[in-house]
Amino acid sequence: MWKKWLGRNKNSSEGKISNYDLIDKNRLPKHIAVIMDGNGRWAQKRGLPRTFGHRAGAETLREIVKASSEIGLQVLTAYAFSTENWKRPAEEVNILMTLLSEYLDNEIEELHENNVQIRFIGKVEELTFNLQKKIEKAQTHTADNNGLTLNLAVNYGGRAEITRAVKKIAQKVHNGELAFDEIKESTIQAYLYTADLPDPDLLIRPSGDCRISNYLLWQLAYSEFWFTNTNWPDFKPEHLIQAIIDYQQRDRRFGGLTKNK
Numbered sequence: 488m489w490k491k492w493l494g495r496n497k498n499s500s501e502g503k504i505s506n507y508d509l510i511d512k513n514r515l516p517k518h519i520a521v522i523m524d525g526n527g528r529w530a531q532k533r534g535l536p537r538t539f540g541h542r543a544g545a546e547t548l549r550e551i552v553k554a555s556s557e558i559g560l561q562v563l564t565a566y567a568f569s570t571e572n573w574k575r576p577a578e579e580v581n582i583l584m585t586l587l588s589e590y591l592d593n594e595i596e597e598l599h600e601n602n603v604q605i606r607f608i609g610k611v612e613e614l615t616f617n618l619q620k621k622i623e624k625a626q627t628h629t630a631d632n633n634g635l636t637l638n639l640a641v642n643y644g645g646r647a648e649i650t651r652a653v654k655k656i657a658q659k660v661h662n663g664e665l666a667f668d669e670i671k672e673s674t675i676q677a678y679l680y681t682a683d684l685p686d687p688d689l690l691i692r693p694s695g696d697c698r699i700s701n702y703l704l705w706q707l708a709y710s711e712f713w714f715t716n717t718n719w720p721d722f723k724p725e726h727l728i729q730a731i732i733d734y735q736q737r738d739r740r741f742g743g744l745t746k747n748k
């Protein structure tokens with residue numbers, strides 16, 4: 488099992504995670520979505536190839552998954568590779584796919600031992616056969632785990648996801664299995680990759696950009712956003728903790744009014 492990293496350090500003299508005790512465990516977000524941005528910029532600032540940044544970012548993901556599990560989050564969704572990322576240089580795409588393959592080889596057993604269920608959302612059927620088999624094996628191996636659910640968004644696009652859902656619903660109508668008037672928001676929700684999961688309460692985006700980049704367009708309708716200039720490879724559990732604390736101080740009205748106002 489993973490060591491209690493947060494508990495071991497939260498009262499350290501360095502004070503790196505001194506805010507740990509400020510988290511209200513009764514008001515944790517159920518689902519946090521993360522855009523893992525800034526890997527290339529992190530590397531370039533150090534005079535390194537962008538591929539070094541992606542490797543550092545993979546290690547950051549490992550630490551954030553561990554911290555998320557320990558804090559008690561239900562779901563963590565991480566944007567690993569978008570449908571638009573195919574436009575990047577072939578060398579960079581290849582290293583990203585290699586890192587994903589290595590992650591599946593090296594991390595799955597540890598995730599399983601720590602009761603993490605891993606899922607993949609996106610057009611995984613367009614990946615190489617070898618990657619598809621590794622993804623299938625990882626999902627099957629961890630399917631019965633009931634701790635943290637880790638969603639990796641790979642070859643994912645929010646518009647593509649909604650288009651996929653609409654096509655499936657249209658096919659149902661065409662086949663006479665669903666009446667036009669029966670289509671509701673819940674119908675669309677049922678055909679999303681995240682159909683059985685709560686929508687993200689909190690979106691975290693590092694690296695200074697303030698946009699959602701075609702990520703979980705339907706699911707983020709009422710999410711709280713938290714931005715930081717820190718690049719993803721430098722993103723630490725203490726940043727995750729601060730994001731949760733800030734989230735817990737916000738007034739979520741979902742279009743209504745605060746009580747007693």
